[in-house]
């Protein structure tokens with residue numbers, strides 16, 4: 001059935017109800033927002049594509065991922081024969097080691113602290129996380145890298161086809177081969193990977209976000225997905241009593257928190273590229289507009305607006321914290337390290353008196369270095385016990 005997606009203004013909830021059913025999925029204690037997105041099928045029949053908030057739509061993915069990992073379902077059940085697909089005089093084992101080594105080199109080059117943080121993970125998990133990292137980095141490079149101006153939606157379609165091949169055991173190159181192997185070994189599903197590509201498509205066609213619901217979906221696509229890809233590899237602690245949904249939810253929250261932080265740090269830089277990732281309705285409520293961002297003046301209005309945005313990002317970090325202790329013990333350290341480091345960017349924006357137009361918020365070398373043992377202590381003892389231990 002061919003269908004077009006229309007954006008219509010349904011007006012109040014009651015009106016919407018008369019046009020299509022308000023879909024209420026069972027996310028307890030979350031308000032069901034009516035989203036005015038309606039899909040018309042052939043003959044004008046309303047298909048009711050989605051009247052749910054982005055949060056609810058994303059939560060369905062979370063539930064699916066959690067179910068997969070519970071069942072220990074492999075993302076792809078493939079026989080792995082690298083020599084069939086990659087040329088060279090190697091045995092399978094040599095090629096795989098080389099593939100993972102290459103991934104490690106990319107991580108060490110692009111994300112030193114993260115690379116260091118992976119050193120405490122078990123070797124197998126570390127290598128798998130590197131492979132996922134490299135795929136994410138390459139995907140982001142498509143729209144943000146030196147060839148970005150040549151990237152079309154078609155190119156992203158080809159990248160998605162290549163992803164399917166990777167999941168079916170037909171890698172194109174060594175980095176793909178590492179990922180092919182990873183997804184054959186761990187219960188990693190293709191959905192979050194496809195969703196990340198969808199986020200890159202969104203970036204190509206959209207430069208404004210009407211409200212937080214739209215922004216949330218974008219953040220899920222480009223960053224929340226990373227959490228969902230990583231948990232099956234990081235592993236859940238055998239003694240964990242938390243539900244898998246809770247853990248996935250925390251992983252999603254960490255991705256969202258990181259991306260919101262990214263956005264707040266890069267307001268000036270993004271503005272100069274003609275992009276505003278801040279919710280337009282919230283800007284308007286604060287008495288601000290795109291013009292204020294392009295002018296880049298730190299006013300009282302801007303400071304107040306930023307305070308609200310920072311508070312929201314911190315709430316997502318808090319939600320993420322709840323899940324880290326449930327991960328397998330060796331995986332907790334890098335996750336705490338990334339959480340502590342990213343969250344400090346928010347402190348740095350505050351320290352810059354909310355000038356994210358001309359000053360880039362960053363975590364200095366000393367704080368970066370101090371965060372690693374702090375993360376290690378928290379991973380070992382938990383945040384409360386670490387505080388008690390230090391206060392003794």
Ligand SMILES: CC(C)=CCC/C(C)=C/CC/C(C)=C/CC/C(C)=C/[C@@H]1[C@@H](COP(=O)(O)OP(=O)(O)O)[C@]1(C)CC/C=C(\C)CC/C=C(\C)CCC=C(C)C
Pocket residue numbers: 114117129132133134136137140144222223224226227228230231247248250251252254255258259262263320321323324327334335338
């Ligand atoms: C239970 C629990 C809390 C589990 C932890 C789950 C977990 C490991 C979550 C990781 C969250 C995370 C690190 C998300 C990355 C978010 C992010 C910064 C996304 C960036 C997107 C695009 O942004 P933009 O273009 O605006 O930014 P740049 O200017 O380009 O920086 C990304 C760049 C998408 C690509 C993401 C990556 C390259 C990072 C991938 C990282 C991993 C696979 C490793 C994650 C593991 C650890 C230990 C952090």
Ligand SMILES: [Mn+2]
Pocket residue numbers: 140141144
């Ligand atoms: Mn990017």
